[in-house]
Every structure is written in structure tokens, then in C-alpha cells.
Amino acid sequence: MPKITPGTLGAVAAVALLLALPPILDLVGAPFYVDVATRIAIFAIAAVALDLVLGYGGMVSFGHAAFIGVGAYTVGILSTHASNGTLLFDGALPIGGTHSALIAWPLAVLASALVAFFIGLVSLRTRGVYFIMITLAFAQMIYFFFVSLETYGGDDGLSLWERSSLLGLDLYDSTVFYYLVIFILIAVLVFCRRLVGARFGRVIVGARENERRMNAIGFPTYRYKLVCFTISGAIAGLAGALLANQTEFVSPSLLHWTRSGELIVMVVLGGMGTLLGPVVGAIFFLLLEDVLSELTQHWMIIFGPLLILVVLFANRGLLGLLRRGTGNDTR
Amino acid sequence: MNPSQPLLSVRGIVKRYGGLAASDGVDLDVATGEIHSIIGPNGAGKTTLVGQLSGEIRPDAGQILFDGRDITTVPTYRRSALGLARSFQVTSIFPRLTVLENVALAVQAHAGHSFVFWRPAAEEERLREPAREALARTGLERHASSIAATLAHGEQRRLEVAMAIATEPRLVLLDEPTAGMGPEETRQMVDLLHDLRRDTTILLVEHDMDVVFALSDRISVLVYGRVIATGSPEAIRANADVRDAYLGEEYADG
Numbered sequence: 208m209p210k211i212t213p214g215t216l217g218a219v220a221a222v223a224l225l226l227a228l229p230p231i232l233d234l235v236g237a238p239f240y241v242d243v244a245t246r247i248a249i250f251a252i253a254a255v256a257l258d259l260v261l262g263y264g265g266m267v268s269f270g271h272a273a274f275i276g277v278g279a280y281t282v283g284i285l286s287t288h289a290s291n292g293t294l295l296f297d298g299a300l301p302i303g304g305t306h307s308a309l310i311a312w313p314l315a316v317l318a319s320a321l322v323a324f325f326i327g328l329v330s331l332r333t334r335g336v337y338f339i340m341i342t343l344a345f346a347q348m349i350y351f352f353f354v355s356l357e358t359y360g361g362d363d364g365l366s367l368w369e370r371s372s373l374l375g376l377d378l379y380d381s382t383v384f385y386y387l388v389i390f391i392l393i394a395v396l397v398f399c400r401r402l403v404g405a406r407f408g409r410v411i412v413g414a415r416e417n418e419r420r421m422n423a424i425g426f427p428t429y430r431y432k433l434v435c436f437t438i439s440g441a442i443a444g445l446a447g448a449l450l451a452n453q454t455e456f457v458s459p460s461l462l463h464w465t466r467s468g469e470l471i472v473m474v475v476l477g478g479m480g481t482l483l484g485p486v487v488g489a490i491f492f493l494l495l496e497d498v499l500s501e502l503t504q505h506w507m508i509i510f511g512p513l514l515i516l517v518v519l520f521a522n523r524g525l526l527g528l529l530r531r532g533t534g535n536d537t538r
Numbered sequence: 539m540n541p542s543q544p545l546l547s548v549r550g551i552v553k554r555y556g557g558l559a560a561s562d563g564v565d566l567d568v569a570t571g572e573i574h575s576i577i578g579p580n581g582a583g584k585t586t587l588v589g590q591l592s593g594e595i596r597p598d599a600g601q602i603l604f605d606g607r608d609i610t611t612v613p614t615y616r617r618s619a620l621g622l623a624r625s626f627q628v629t630s631i632f633p634r635l636t637v638l639e640n641v642a643l644a645v646q647a648h649a650g651h652s653f654v655f656w657r658p659a660a661e662e663e664r665l666r667e668p669a670r671e672a673l674a675r676t677g678l679e680r681h682a683s684s685i686a687a688t689l690a691h692g693e694q695r696r697l698e699v700a701m702a703i704a705t706e707p708r709l710v711l712l713d714e715p716t717a718g719m720g721p722e723e724t725r726q727m728v729d730l731l732h733d734l735r736r737d738t739t740i741l742l743v744e745h746d747m748d749v750v751f752a753l754s755d756r757i758s759v760l761v762y763g764r765v766i767a768t769g770s771p772e773a774i775r776a777n778a779d780v781r782d783a784y785l786g787e788e789y790a791d792g
Contacts, residue, residue, distance in 0.1 A: 425618030
């Protein structure tokens with residue numbers, strides 16, 4: 208039997224709150240906030256993915272928006288072809304589009320994993336600032352690739368005619384879609400939690416702490432970091448697939464480099480290397496963006512100083528602050 | 539000459555940095571089971587030699603044979619897999635992990651691949667048991683759950699050694715294991731190395747002559763990137779060239 212710790216209680220309470228959110232919002236007469244919550248949860252998935260490489264692996268990827276974009280475009284492109292009955296590839300083996308989530312979403316994950324693998328293959332040869340620059344450069348290349356992809360809307364983006372279909376669920380129902388996203392977020396968190404505690408995670412953390420020593424005791428760290436980067440890209444791609452479904456629209460702006468920056472802010476703000484921290488960071492960032500941007504268009508003027516305060520005074524991020532506040536500081 | 543094949547054999551390795559030859563044709567044989575020390579003045583090329591033996595620096599010329607196998611171009615991590623472990627001159631540990639985790643990682647590197655994504659490493663006795671043994675041997679078992687950064691300097695140096703021996707190496711390359719230690723800590727390290735020689739060969743790079751002469755079966759003297767003499771401690775002490783080049787110089791420095 209697992210021990211019942213304040214941490215377990217906190218997790219149970221958090222899950223209960225997430226599950227109870229739609230009826231609560233209904234009750235207070237603000238049901239449209241379910242969509243906001245869904246959007247936050249989707250970005251939380253991407254932020255958790257980034258935390259794997261940034262927080263645990265110490266690899267500052269400035270290009271994670273590209274993986275979201277690749278995932279989103281995979282769903283968008285497949286959906287477009289399914290809607291207008293055209294072929295994706297014409298030739299000996301004609302391939303059409305699909306609305307099926309069971310096909311499109313895994314393909315989105317696969318596509319972003321592939322892109323992450325090849326970007327990682329090159330960029331993981333470098334360290335520090337060079338790694339940041341190279342991941343940014345690759346992400347920009349992919350951004351401009353979609354900008355110039357006229358077949359799929361180019362700069363204007365691509366509207367989805369339909370959301371994906373999944374096992375008879377009504378994904379147009381905000382509440383259903385919300386629960387689906389929350390389920391995926393929790394599954395991603397559980398998977399990542401296991402991963403960082405398993406052998407693989409130890410190698411990633413060891414490479415962050417002291418890569419030279421890792422090589423000396425016998426680890427080919429490069430290939431472990433590459434697999435970590437690929438897994439992270441794949442999860443970000445899954446977030447992209449969900450985002451495409453929620454907004455029913457994909458455009459190059461999804462891949463804009465400022466998006467990659469926002470993901471880093473979510474991770475750092477919430478607490479690097481904690482997995483839950485990035486979730487808190489995503490909630491805080493997107494809610495504040497929502498609230499502040501209604502006050503002023505220059506909401507960053509208020510948000511910026513707040514961010515500085517958190518970085519200066521809560522070096523373990525908002526999650527660290529929360530844990531200290533509840534006397535549940537485990538580390 | 540050795541009757542049997544040496545465990546480690548260095549054949550004329552050269553490493554140049556610009557006009558300076560940090561290794562200028564180094565020849566060295568380390569026999570199985572011995573403690574072989576490398577001494578030499580600052581700038582003699584000891585660090586460069588260690589770098590080439592561990593695989594971090596590639597020689598411009600020459601060969602390194604480990605157990606008869608040419609490892610000159612073999613990457614660092616694979617040398618470790620072959621049984622060549624090292625410690626670092628400047629303490630190189632995982633400061634934010636616990637002492638046990640530090641050593642368990644070293645064990646993990648030699649216990650199959652690490653593409654394990656689900657099973658918690660902390661529950662793998664296969665990793666923790668050998669790690670505890672290595673801690674017991676180095677006298678660190680009391681500190682198993684301490685964060686490595688909180689250890690005293692001498693204890694961190696022993697943790698270095700624990701991580702090296704946890705990989706069950708056939709040869710341990712120890713780069714100044716007593717660097718920065720007080721007399722008591724140095725004595726503990728000498729005892730530890732005495733104990734280690736029972737099951738592994740040791741190549742020791744060391745500045746402390748008391749340590750070198752107390753432990754070594756053989757000593758090689760490195761000066762200006764070349765080995766100018768190899769022999770028993772007595773022979774090295776009596777060697778006029780060595781006195782001129784190094785031991786005498788130290789005398790003058792003192």
C-alpha cells in the first residue's frame with residue numbers, strides 16, 4: 208500500500224477539483240470558462256513535455272512550439288483532405304485524409320517525434336547558448352515552412368471543417384472535450400513521473416548534473432538525451448493535436464518563436480524539474496494573460512515584473528511557494 | 539620486461555598543442571595487479587596523459603592498448619564498459635544527488651541498458667546493493683542518504699573512488715586522489731587504496747611523494763611529455779636523472 212502523505216492528499220484534491228470544475232462553472236454561471244480551462248490544460252501538457260528536457264535534462268529548448276505546430280498541422284492537414292475528399296499523397300499508394308482521432312493523433316505524435324528526433328540529432332551536439340540558438344533556428348525553419356505552404360493556407364492558416372472523432376465521444380461538447388484533455392494531461396503526468404524515477408530519468412538528471420562524469424562512468428549520454436528530446440517533442444505534438452481540435456484552426460502563429468518562449472516561462476514560473484510546476488505555471492500564465500489583457504493591451508508591463516519577482520524570490524517556482532505555504536515541502 | 543602481457547600499454551603517444559608537445563612519445567606499461575604511479579613536475583603532461591587514457595583527448599599519434607586491445611579511438615563511455623574506470627583531479631560528482639544515488643548511477647552504467655521508462659530505479663536492488671557495498675568499502679555508508687554536496691572534501695574524494703570501483707573495473711585511473719586533503723584524510727585514502735589493490739590494478743597520478751612511495755609497486759617519471767624512468771620506488775629514488783629533473787627540483791622549491 209502506498210503511504211498517504213500530504214502530497215498524495217494534494218494530488219487527490221487537485222484531481223477532484225479538476226473533475227468538479229465543469230459543474231462548478233455551470234453553477235456559478237460561467238460555463239464558457241470550461242474552454243479556457245481546456246486550453247490551459249493543453250498548454251500544461253506541452254509545458255510538462257518541455258520540463259522533461261528543460262527541467263530534468265538541463266537542455267534549454269527554445270523551439271518547442273514547433274512540435275506543437277507539427278502536431279496541430281498533422282491533424283489539420285489530414286482533416287482537410289478528409290473533408291474535401293482529396294488525396295494527401297497521389298501515386299502507387301494513394302493516401303487520403305482522416306477525421307479519426309485514433310489515426311490522426313498517433314500520426315501527429317509520430318510526426319512531431321520524428322521532427323524532434325532530427326532536430327535533436329543535430330542540436331544535442333551543442334551545449335548552452337548554442338543549443339538554445341540551434342533549437343530556435345530549427346523552429347524558425349519549420350515556422351517559415353508552414354508560412355510558405357500555400358496548399359494548406361500558408362500565412363492565413365487552415366480551418367478545420369470538423370473536429371476529430373473518437374470512439375463515439377462528442378468532442379464538440381466542451382465538457383466532454385475538457386474531460387478528455389484532463390485525462391490525457393493526467394496520463395502524461397503519470398508517464399513522466401514514472402519516467403524520471405526510472406533508470407532513464409536518472410541518466411537524464413545525471414547528464415544535467417555532470418555530463419563528463421556520466422561519460423566516465425560509462426553512459427553514452429548523447430543517445431539518452433536524444434531519446435528524451437524525442438519523447439518530449441512527441442508529447443508536445445500531442446498537445447498540438449488537441450489544440451487544433453479545440454480551436455478548429457491551425458496557423459503558423461502556433462509555431463511563432465514567442466510561443467516557445469512562453470512555454471519556457473510556464474516551466475520556469477511553475478518550477479523546473481517538478482512536472483507539476485509547469486502545470487501550475489501554465490494555469491498562472493494563461494489566466495493572468497486573460498485577465499491582464501482585458502485591462503490593457505500592454506499586459507506584459509504588469510506580467511514582466513511579476514515574473515521577475517517569482518524568479519528572484521521563489522527559486523523553486525510557484526509550486527515551491529505553494530508547497531512551502533502548505534508545509535508540504537518535500538525536498 | 540613483464541612475463542605476461544601488460545594490462546595497459548601506452549605506445550609512443552603524442553599530443554601537440556600548437557608548438558608544445560604535452561605528450562611527446564609517452565611509453566608506459568601497467569601490469570595486472572600492480573599500483574603504478576605517475577609522478578612529474580607541473581607541466582610535465584600528466585593531465586594530458588590522463589585525458590588520453592580516459593578517452594577525453596585523442597592522441598595525434600601512438601597507440602593505447604588495454605588488455606591487448608587497441609582503444610586509442612574508443613570513446614570514454616565504452617572504455618568504462620571495458621573495465622577502465624577513473625576518478626577526477628577536481629572532484630567530479632553529482633552534487634545534488636544523494637551519496638547512494640551517485641554510486642548507484644555508476645552501477646547502473648554497467649548493469650544493462652538504461653532505456654527503462656517505468657520501473658523506479660530506487661527499487662532496483664540490483665543497483666542499490668552493489669552501491670552500498672562500494673560505500674561500505676570506502677567508509678561512506680553512514681552518509682548514504684546525504685546530499686553529495688554536503689560531504690566534507692575528503693569524503694567527496696572517497697565518493698569519487700567509490701563511484702570508480704562500483705563499476706567493478708579492471709584498472710582504476712586515480713587522478714590525484716589526495717588533492718587538497720589534510721594528513722588524516724590522506725591517511726584514510728592510503729588505507730583505502732591499500733585495500734583496493736586486492737582486486738584491481740591502479741594507475742595513480744599523485745603529487746604527494748609520501749603517498750606515492752608508500753603505495754607504489756612501480757613508478758614512472760614524466761618530464762616534458764616523456765617518461766624518463768620507470769622502476770621500483772627504490773630505483774626511482776636512486777635515479778640521478780629523476781633527482782635532477784624532479785625530486786631535486788621539489789627540494790629546491792621547498
